[in-house]
Amino acid sequence: MTATFKIGDKAVYPSQGVTEVVGIESKEISGNVAVFYVLTLLNTQKKILVPLARASDVGLRRVINGQEVEKVYQILHQREIPSDNQTWNRRYRRYLEKIKTGSVYDVAEVMRDLHLRQRDKPLSFGERKMLDTARTLLVQELAVSLSRDPEELGKEIETLFE
Numbered sequence: 815m816t817a818t819f820k821i822g823d824k825a826v827y828p829s830q831g832v833t834e835v836v837g838i839e840s841k842e843i844s845g846n847v848a849v850f851y852v853l854t855l856l857n858t859q860k861k862i863l864v865p866l867a868r869a870s871d872v873g874l875r876r877v878i879n880g881q882e883v884e885k886v887y888q889i890l891h892q893r894e895i896p897s898d899n900q901t902w903n904r905r906y907r908r909y910l911e912k913i914k915t916g917s918v919y920d921v922a923e924v925m926r927d928l929h930l931r932q933r934d935k936p937l938s939f940g941e942r943k944m945l946d947t948a949r950t951l952l953v954q955e956l957a958v959s960l961s962r963d964p965e966e967l968g969k970e971i972e973t974l975f976e
Contacts, residue, residue: 819851819869819876824958827864828873828916829947831954832856838866857954873916878959882918886956889922890974895930902938909944918955924948929975 819825819835827833837852841863851869853862864874878886898905909928912920925948928941937945953971957964 819874824877825851825853826875826877826916826918826955827853827855827862829914829951830855830862831951832877832958833862836861839863856958857950875916877955878918880959883956883959886918886922886952889919890926890971892926893930895927898931902941906938906940906944909941909948913944913948913951918952921948921951925952
């Protein structure tokens with residue numbers, strides 16, 4: 815499924831978060847003309863250029879809708895996760911791969927799993943950073959999807975794990 819975006823649309827760029835399409839530009843590179851989406855990250859105003867022809871390859875996608883938000887909350891509410899006896903760095907790599915997919919469901923699983931794991935024992939520094947990354951990506955997308963304040967929504971999601 816190829817998503818086409820217009821100026822003003824919100825899009826999710828994997829592992830970076832929600833962006834806004836602020837332009838569509840043509841650039842000449844090595845004698846070839848390519849058309850790019852010009853994206854601005856909502857939280858940092860950092861600009862990203864994504865070739866239109868490769869937008870789906872890099873995982874650029876639309877912000878989730880109401881039904882998809884429900885599925886995210888179902889994932890966050892799950893408390894039965896398989897026990898994991900891997901070393902922290904193997905888990906970290908697995909979580910990183912999930913975040914790189916750009917799937918909001920994978921990001922929700924990472925957040926849930928790390929929150930539940932920290933109940934049993936302290937997270938490593940890398941796992942704490944990963945939890946923060948997953949939380950930021952998830953809260954940001956849910957806030958845009960639900961037209962809610964990110965800070966308020968973040969606090970609400972945190973209460974799910976208390």
